[in-house]
Amino acid sequence: xxxxxPLLRHLDYGDxxxxxxxxxxxLQAILDGYDVADWQPILVAVQRHPWGVVARRVEQxxxxxxxxxxxxxxxxxxxRCRAGVDAPAYSLAQLRRAAxxxxxxxAARLDVSQAQVARLEAAAMxxxxxxxxxxxxxxxxxxxxxxxxxxxxxxIPTRG
Numbered sequence: 001x002x003x004x005x006p007l008l009r010h011l012d013y014g015d016x017x018x019x020x021x022x023x024x025x026x027l028q029a030i031l032d033g034y035d036v037a038d039w040q041p042i043l044v045a046v047q048r049h050p051w052g053v054v055a056r057r058v059e060q061x062x063x064x065x066x067x068x069x070x071x072x073x074x075x076x077x078x079x080r081c082r083a084g085v086d087a088p089a090y091s092l093a094q095l096r097r098a099a100x101x102x103x104x105x106x107a108a109r110l111d112v113s114q115a116q117v118a119r120l121e122a123a124a125m126x127x128x129x130x131x132x133x134x135x136x137x138x139x140x141x142x143x144x145x146x147x148x149x150x151x152x153x154x155x156i157p158t159r160g
Contacts (some may be wrong), residue, residue, distance in 0.1 A: 019045045019054055027054075028061040031070055043077060050081040092134055093121040099138045109137040 018102045018160055019041040022030070039135075059146060065071045070137035090098070096106050103117040110117065110133060118133060120126050128145070135141060 021141070022057075024057050024061050027057050028064060031058075031061065032065055046077060047081050050078070055081070079082065089122070092126070092131070095135070095140065096121070096139055106134075106137055110134070126157050 017101060027042060030042065033099075042054060042058065045052065046058060055093060062074045064087050065074075080094045096103070101109075103121070104114045107114045107117045116135060117134075120130055123130075126134075132142060143157065147156055
């Protein structure tokens, strides 16, 4: 049985709300203004799914917490829960956004049009050459290629 969420009077989540229903503002309110005992549903959700929606929301709000001790504790909890758990795959668009670039800014780095960047991000299977150029413009470099054949998958290391 998991602990009940604290009542968030300024946010209307209802009595049956789970921690997954609480958005970033609610998580920040709990982590900043409530007792450590009230964190239990959040900590359990992060432990259960270290790359899930609650963990990602905690990651969003942790840098805005007023108490620096709270920030360090939560960052440590995320690291411990994620240790040995692979991160999910990211799309080219997600990598670009994580780098803080617009399609237009990335297009300028690649010396192509914004429309070409949009097409590449939307492609179901972009070419290896295009993918490597895209990643290089984000200061990322592939370290392996996954080849899938009739006998299964093979990982081929690449040079950086």
